[in-house]
Amino acid sequence: MSPGGPRVGKVVMAAAAKHLTPVTLELGGKNPCYVDDNCDPQTVANRVAFFRYFNSGQTCVAPDYILCSPEMQARLLPALQRAITRFYGEDPQSSPDLGRIISEKNFQRLRGLLSCGHVAIGGQTDESDRYIAPTVLVGVQETEPVMREEIFGPILPIMNVRSLDEAIEFIRCREKPLALYAFSNSSQTTAEWQLPQQVLL
Structure with a gap:
């Protein structure tokens, strides 16, 4: 398993074409997660942390980043820390439920992404174990690498938006994206995303 962005897709398709081998590509992407101010932060944190850090974030539909207001970010951070501790204990590296990064190359790529913004939760690494702690980044700029490529690892950036319209425009x-996750208790939010009610978490 490796990051499934367009670059990797082109390499796979080119290799298959040499042998006239038919392929179907399922690519990942920057799957956004929008969190409205009217949500319970712990409910959001439990769901996002489970899905983001499952298999150390190496799934194509994992939430890739969160868009929320600065006020919601302040409520989400302690909730995310509680969720990570609940799922992986005080020392996630010793948890039997947290996987490792698939390859040395991907480990080095992910470790480089930790320099984007600043680390609010986690950030610990162990090269000998290909371990990267469940991590949350804040203060990230949209031009930084962590916001330009699919992460495919246990790193979750949070970017601030001031409104639903700003979030929609950003996306x-x-x-x-391959997937989009919206957390809201508002039917107006459902209408703005043009999604059926049951799609919103």
Whole structure:
């Protein structure tokens, strides 16, 4: 398993074409997670942490980043820390439930992403074990590498937006994601995303 962005897809397709081998590509992407201010932060944190850090974030539909207000970010951070501790204990490296990074190359790539923004939770690494702690980054800029490529690892950036419209515009200005997660208790939010009610978490 490796990051499934367009670059990898082109390599796989080119190799298959040499042998006229038919392929179907399921690519990942920057799957956004929008969190409205009217949500319970612990409910959001439990769901996002489970899905983001499952298999150390190496799944194509994992939430890739969170968009929320600064006020929600302040409520989410302690909730995310509680969720990580609940799932992986005080020392996640010793947890039998937290996987390792698939390859040395991907480990080095992910470790480089830890320099984006600043680490609010986690950030510990162990090269000999290909271990990267469940990590949350804040203060991330949209031009930084962590916001330009699929992460495919246990790193979760949070970016601040001031409104639902700003979040929608941010997402629509980028490549279409494989998945989108929206947390809200508002039917207006459902309508704005043009999603059926049951899609919202």
